[in-house]
Amino acid sequence: MNIKKTKREMPLHLMLVPGVVILLIYCYYPMLGFAIAFQKFIPINGLFGSNWIGLGNFRYVLQMPDIWKVLGNTVFIATMKILFGLIVPIVVAILINELKVMLIKRGVQTLIYLPHFLSWVILGGVLVDILSPSEGIVNQLLNAVGLDSVFFLGSNHWFPSVLIFSDVWKEFGFSTIVFLAAITGINPALYEAAIVDGASHTRQMWHITLPGMVPIIVLMATLSLGNVLNAGFDQVFNLYSPSVYESGDILDTLIYRIGLLDAQFGVATAIGLFKSIVSFVLIAVSYFMAYRLVNYRIF
């Protein structure tokens, strides 16, 4: 019986072979590389020939003058992105739901989804151009209303705001998809009943639409918890410059510079390991919470 069952399962196992092999080599095998975090790693000697130095790399990281600043930047930028990245799509989804002219509704949706599909290389180029202090259109507009030009990408005062604002700008449209879907899923009978009871549009929004969205809001909020250390490598890397390292440097960009540019593999891997472990714990907690709170499972 068991053999028969195994035989019937064979094609399914076979289908999974290529995927499993690739993940084993390119996702699981690198995890062994975390050993580098505890070594004075020298590439020529390899993983087994390098000297073990225990927590030396971690001690080194803790003594780096900028590390706390970078950690603070990372958490601050990521948290703000998560916060506004939740609020804006919820509001926009509710407002879009009020649109009754289908042509405009479709048009609005099509346009706000678009930036999500462009890379930070493209959008970075666009931002560098429109925010340029000398020729950029944004500063021309500021000048036109009598304000001074602002060096958005070169000033530590403005840089984090630019990161947060532009990230929300890129992703809010795409995030509205799930919230709009949640609104569509609300039972229309509730609205009919509310109208019979004389509820205004505003009241309907507060007492039906918003509560109807609560499960998906809770879900999105919990799932985003895992991103607290992900402030967006692609975006920062394409927008920052040494003059804004102070306010814009994040763990991922630091790892890149220490690891690949300065070739301090052990130190970079130590920071990477710290980031992976914290993120893993946060994601595990958030998935567990999502399961308990709104009965969400990934698959």
Place this chain on the structure above:
Amino acid sequence: MFHVQHRASLSRRAFVVGNYTFLVALSLLCLLPLVQVLSISFSSSAAASAGLVKLFPVDFTLASYSYILQKQEFINSFGITLQRLILGFVTNMGLSLLCAYPLSKERKDLRIRSWYAWFFVFTILFSGGLIPTYMVISMTGLIDTLWALIIPSAVSVFNVILLLNFFRGLPQEVEESAFLDGAGHWTVLWKMYVPMSYPVLATVALFTMVFHWNSWFDGLIYMNFPKNYPLSTYLQLLVINSNPMKMDPRNLAGILEISERTTRAAQIFLGALPILIVYPFLQRFFVKGIVLGSVKG
């Protein structure tokens, strides 16, 4: 009573008008920055640097485009991206389907299903990080080959999850009757699941194409020679290098119609063009695909 009603409807009307205005403005905000850069790419360098270009090109010229399209590096990297797109698309879609089908089965059909599922999901939760991954890719000899851009990312667990959630929503009866007629798993996957899954397949196809078109970081670190860079990496280098703060003035003197700014704008636009072309056709599918594949209940 009448008065109250009238006032309510008035504020309602104000809200409706305000809402339309706000959302249209919001969607223009998503489009106009691109339009502005596009206009600069079509403008003469003099008009661009004098800040005359607003929404429409000034002194319309295609000089920037003809300059770029004659550049060998641009053509080269475009070719690499095209190869990457085709090979990557086939591998990604194929592997995602092959992984999603068994994982969409119930425990009774595939007993160690949850082991497999965790094996896949764990890779989203925890990763080896930049340096170790780079080393494995270099150990497996992929550095400076096109495969470095395709194989390591060939299994997108996110796409697999989208597909398998969609597969689970397909009617069981179809599959059961196929098995009674003697069909095997392969036939069911290719002849029944795939044709029934257009919305989600279109979604995953769009994500895969966009992913390969947009990826630049893997090109940057896995390719030692700029001649092996895919287009996005090549563009990234230009965007960063021509970043005014980094001061790398490319000497374009003698070509009066174009400037660094207009050519950069033209390259940005060419880099976004394929997505702008494909996007409207697939747009109506992906909303459905995402909603059916990811959000349940």
